[in-house]
Amino acid sequence: MKSFKDFFEKYQWDEIKAKLEKVTLSDVENSLQKKNKTIEDFLNFLSPVAAQKLELMAKMTQQLTQKRFGKTIQLYAPLYLSNECQNICTYCGFSLDNAIRRKTLTDTELMIEATVLKSMGVNHVLLVSGEANKTVGIDYFLNAVRLLKPYFANISIEVQPLSEEEYQQLHNAGVNAVLVYQETYHQEVYKEYHPKGKKSNFNFRLETPDRIGQAGIHKMGLGILLGLEDWRVDSFFNALHIDYLQKQYWKSRYSVSFPRLRPAEGIIEPNFIMSDRDLLQLICAYRIWNEDLEISVSTRENETFRNNIISLGATAMSAASKTNPGGYAVDKASLEQFETSDERSMEEIKNIIKKAGYDPVMKDWDAVYNGF
Amino acid sequence: MRNQPLIIADRTFESRLFLGTGKFGNLLEMTDSIIASGSEMVTMALKRIDSQSSEDDLLNALKPTKSHLLPNTSGARTAKEAVLAAQLAREALETNWIKLEIHPDPKYLLPDPIETLYATEELAKLGFIVMPYIHADPVLCKRLEDAGTAVVMPLGAPIGTNKGLRTVDFLEIIISQSNVPVVVDAGIGAPSDAAKAMEMGADAVLVNTAIAVAGNPVEMARAFKKGVIAGRRAFEAGLGAIGNHAKASSPLTSFLFD
Numbered sequence: 001m002k003s004f005k006d007f008f009e010k011y012q013w014d015e016i017k018a019k020l021e022k023v024t025l026s027d028v029e030n031s032l033q034k035k036n037k038t039i040e041d042f043l044n045f046l047s048p049v050a051a052q053k054l055e056l057m058a059k060m061t062q063q064l065t066q067k068r069f070g071k072t073i074q075l076y077a078p079l080y081l082s083n084e085c086q087n088i089c090t091y092c093g094f095s096l097d098n099a100i101r102r103k104t105l106t107d108t109e110l111m112i113e114a115t116v117l118k119s120m121g122v123n124h125v126l127l128v129s130g131e132a133n134k135t136v137g138i139d140y141f142l143n144a145v146r147l148l149k150p151y152f153a154n155i156s157i158e159v160q161p162l163s164e165e166e167y168q169q170l171h172n173a174g175v176n177a178v179l180v181y182q183e184t185y186h187q188e189v190y191k192e193y194h195p196k197g198k199k200s201n202f203n204f205r206l207e208t209p210d211r212i213g214q215a216g217i218h219k220m221g222l223g224i225l226l227g228l229e230d231w232r233v234d235s236f237f238n239a240l241h242i243d244y245l246q247k248q249y250w251k252s253r254y255s256v257s258f259p260r261l262r263p264a265e266g267i268i269e270p271n272f273i274m275s276d277r278d279l280l281q282l283i284c285a286y287r288i289w290n291e292d293l294e295i296s297v298s299t300r301e302n303e304t305f306r307n308n309i310i311s312l313g314a315t316a317m318s319a320a321s322k323t324n325p326g327g328y329a330v331d332k333a334s335l336e337q338f339e340t341s342d343e344r345s346m347e348e349i350k351n352i353i354k355k356a357g358y359d360p361v362m363k364d365w366d367a368v369y370n371g372f
Numbered sequence: 373m374r375n376q377p378l379i380i381a382d383r384t385f386e387s388r389l390f391l392g393t394g395k396f397g398n399l400l401e402m403t404d405s406i407i408a409s410g411s412e413m414v415t416m417a418l419k420r421i422d423s424q425s426s427e428d429d430l431l432n433a434l435k436p437t438k439s440h441l442l443p444n445t446s447g448a449r450t451a452k453e454a455v456l457a458a459q460l461a462r463e464a465l466e467t468n469w470i471k472l473e474i475h476p477d478p479k480y481l482l483p484d485p486i487e488t489l490y491a492t493e494e495l496a497k498l499g500f501i502v503m504p505y506i507h508a509d510p511v512l513c514k515r516l517e518d519a520g521t522a523v524v525m526p527l528g529a530p531i532g533t534n535k536g537l538r539t540v541d542f543l544e545i546i547i548s549q550s551n552v553p554v555v556v557d558a559g560i561g562a563p564s565d566a567a568k569a570m571e572m573g574a575d576a577v578l579v580n581t582a583i584a585v586a587g588n589p590v591e592m593a594r595a596f597k598k599g600v601i602a603g604r605r606a607f608e609a610g611l612g613a614i615g616n617h618a619k620a621s622s623p624l625t626s627f628l629f630d
Contacts, residue, residue, distance in 0.1 A: 066585045068532060070395020123422065153422070246479065251449065253478040292479050357397040366419040368456045369447045 003210040004244050005203055011240065013186055016043070017233050023047035032056065037289050042239050045285035046232045051277070057284035061313045068291050071358045074316040075349065076124035076156070077117055080325040081105055081144055083335045085130025087197030089183075091225060093264030093323075093337045094130040096197065100265065103325045103334040104136055110144055114151040116328040120320060120346045123363040124154040126179070128323075128337070131160035131198060138166045145173045154365035156221070160198065161208040167215035174370040177255070179221035180208045185237035186229045193228060209241065213249030218370075220245070220252055221296065226279070227261030227270030235282055239289065246290075255294035255316070256286055262300050262338040276305050280312065287313040299340040306342050306349075310356040319349035375604045378575055380553055381469075381501045381522050383440065387412045388570065389600040390442070390555065391593075392580025394420075399433035401589050406437040409593035415442040415471045415578070418457050423464040431465075442503065444471035449484075451491035458495055470495060471525070472504040481531045485512050489519060496520030505557050508539035510546050513554075523552050525578065528569065529559025532581045536565040540572075547573045563592075563599030570603025571611060 020043060028050045031041035044050060045057065082104035085094040105113065117125060127144060129136050136159075145155055156177035157170065167178065184190055187202050194200040212220045222242055224234045242254050258279060261270045279301075286293055296316040297309050306317065320343075322328050324336035344352075353360040378385045389409055393416040396402035406414055414434065421443075422428050434441060443461035448454035451474065458470040472495065474488050475481045488504050489512065495502045501522045506512055508526035516524055526546055529535035536559060537543065547554050553575035560566050566577045579596055586592035 066395075067534070067581065070581070070584055071397030072395060153419075250479065251476045354398060359396060359398050361420070363422045364417075364419055365447065366457065366460070368460050369419070369449070369453050 001210065001214075002248075003207045004241055005206055007244050008185070008206065008237070008240070011237070013188070013233055016236050017230065019043060020047045020232050020236070023049050025049050025052060028053055032060070032288065039236075039240055039243050039289075042285055042289035043236055045288055046235055046282065048232075050285070051281055054277070054281055054284070057288060058280065058312055061284040061287040062311055064287055064291050065295075065313050065315065069294075069315045071311075072361050073310055073314060073353050073358050074124065074361045074364055075122070075346070075353075076126055076154075076316060076318050077120070077122045077346070078126045078128050078158075078318060078321050078323065079110075079113055079117060079148075080128045080323060080327060080337070081110070081140070081159075082129040082132065082136045082325050083337070084132035084135055085197070086133070087131050087199040088195050089197075089199060090193050090195075090268045091228065091261055091264070092267065093335060095266065098266045098335070100335045103331055104132075104140075105144075105325050105330070107143070107147060109326060109330045110147055111151075112330050113326065113328050114148050118151050121350075121362050122346070123152055124156070124365065125152045126156045126158055126318070128157075129159045129325075133160065133198070138162060138169060142169060142173050145170065145175055149174050149367065153363045153367060156219075158221070161205055162211070164211040164214050167212050167217055171215055171217050171370075174367060175217065176365060176370060177219035177221060177253075178212045178217050179223075179255070179257075180205070180212070181221075181223040181225065181257075181259070182206060182238065182241070183225045184228045185224065185234055185241075189229065209245050210248070213245060213252055216251070218253060219255060219294075221255040221257060221294075223257040223259060225259055225261060226274045227272055230272060231274050231278065231282065235285070239286065242290070242293065253294065254292075255296055257296040257298060258282060259298065259300055262341065264338040265335060276302075279305070280309075283309065283313045299342040300338065302341045303344065307352055307356070310353055310358055317349065317353075319344070320346045375601060376608060378553060380503075385412045385440075385576070386410075387597070387600070388576040388604055389566070389596055390415065390576055390578040391439075391583065392416075392578065393430065393434070394580055395584035396589065397584075399429060402584070403433050403436055405583055405589045405593040406434070406439055408590045408597070409583070410597045411437075411439055413440040413442050415444045417446040418443050418461045418464070419447045421464060423460075440469070441465055441467060442469050442471050443467065444473050444505075446473045446475075448474050449476040449487075450474065451487040451494065454487070454491040455494050455498075458491075458500055459498075462500070468499055469501045470503065472502055483507060483527075485509060488512075489515055492516050492521050493519040503555070508542035508546060510542060510549065513546050513550060517551055521552060523555050523575070524550060525555045525557040527558035528556050528565065529561075531558040533559055534561025534582055535559050536561050537568055540568075543569070543574065544572060563595045566596055567599040567603035567606075570600055571606050573607050576600075 031044040158179040445457040557578040
């Protein structure tokens with residue numbers, strides 16, 4: 001099977017890093033004016049020197065996003081299924097070496113959590129788990145989707161990488177989107193962050209979006225964990241990945257998110273600090289390069305940043321999130337993946353969106369479009 | 373003088389401007405824009421309607437407009453999905469009108485002509501009034517007529533681009549040979565584009581992005597209303613032919629007949 005790996009191997013981390021340093025202001029200006037923007041233009045928008053054009057980039061971002069997505073923000077919430085995990089990841093609260101009691105939701109607990117989310121008005125849900133293939137594998141997910149389908153119009157899933165056949169099963173069961181983050185494209189240091197478990201296999205993870213595309217999943221979400229390695233270089237590779245996928249699997253929609261490393265139980269400090277200004281530049285770079293990319297901003301980000309990003313490129317936001325299994329009702333004190341930053345309620349977030357002149361959208365999908 | 377009304381299936385429309393309901397910053401602005409536009413038919417995505425909830429926000433906001441509701445199948449990638457969606461919409465909104473949108477390509481949202489033809493055949497048999505969104509393809513329009521479509525809705529430019537009538541040569545052919553109303557859908561970016569389509573003899577236009585994302589949507593809706601009326605009136609009045617040949621006031625060759 002042809003995959004992104006063949007494509008990825010043509011690029012070197014250090015070459016991209018050097019290229020970013022060499023970008024001039026006139027390169028950025030030329031790229032901003034181009035009609036059809038390429039991955040090379042994206043690199044220019046990411047460059048340190050492009051920060052000088054941030055105000056203009058923000059204006060373009062607002063205009064392009066409104067044209068394509070209107071003045072709307074899709075709202076969703078995560079539902080953590082389990083914090084069991086066989087991986088050691090140095091930045092994650094669910095890491096195997098965290099000697100803390102683990103929890104996987106039972107059928108009844110799943111439905112209790114779903115009822116609470118539904119009462120908050122949530123209609124698009126994101127199912128999340130650690131990686132524990134024996135207890136929380138494909139059978140568990142299929143059962144969860146079957147139980148949750150009556151509650152939600154749209155189900156996304158963010159779990160361990162699966163096989164193409166398993167993605168096909170999820171697609172047939174009614175899963176709309178699959179999210180899988182490479183965390184970092186820096187192959188040499190990937191192993192240091194993921195010393196143990198199935199996740200330590202860089203290439204298996206790298207080729208996951210190809211398997212998702214082959215299975216015909218409607219939408220896929222990509223991203224890197226900001227704070228591990230140089231965000232500029234990593235984001236270039238992430239965009240390269242999206243660029244490849246979009247041409248290869250043209251029937252899928254694509255979404256990108258920008259998780260910044262947040263405090264969690266027993267984890268490392270960020271290797272690279274990314275400021276709000278940097279993050280805005282990154283969001284603008286994505287939008288100006290790719291007008292139809294969905295951009296999701298989670299509760300990892302602080303209130304001020306989230307209030308302002310509504311009109312600056314975001315198309316989807318989570319709200320009132322709990323990042324632990326049972327966090328909404330059944331086991332509020334279980335181990336969480338990370339501390340959220342924006343803890344406002346769904347109603348508060350809806351009001352903030354309205355105040356910004358945008359329409360908070362709770363439902364923008366129907367199960368009728370799934371599974372064919 | 374009033375413009376001639378437009379008849380589709382068993383309904384008569386005074387206004388030849390149809391509106392989309394997406395992309396508005398808030399529902400009040402949407403309601404006010406629809407009212408200001410004078411539109412009598414608005415389309416909304418089935419996927420946005422929460423049929424489980426007794427009070428759907430979008431449907432509630434549309435009530436004061438008194439517009440005819442035209443559900444659409446946006447999100448469908450195949451004929452099969454679109455037919456199911458149409459049936460669901462018929463149940464939820466108690467209407468057999470359906471705007472057929474089948475776009476397997478989420479990037480440019482371009483319609484799939486083959487699936488659209490299949491779905492039109494099926495839906496017409498099931499008694500739906502089908503309004504398919506299509507490329508400006510004259511042959512496809514004739515095939516859809518054979519399949520029992522109520523109208524054809526060719527695009528002026530890719531949806532949401534505000535680029536205007538880029539398909540003008542094909543729209544002219546479609547209009548000249550159509551036996552069903554032609555509604556120009558997608559790409560209309562300014563009232564002048566809408567007027568141009570109407571001057572060409574289009575039966576109606578459908579506008580969404582250009583109004584919803586305007587600096588002042590309500591004022592833009594008013595401007596479109598006028599553009600559409602002006603264009604239609606010009607068409608009905610009979611536009612003069614366009615040509616480069618000089619027309620001398622006294623014939624130069626008249627001496628030949630003296």
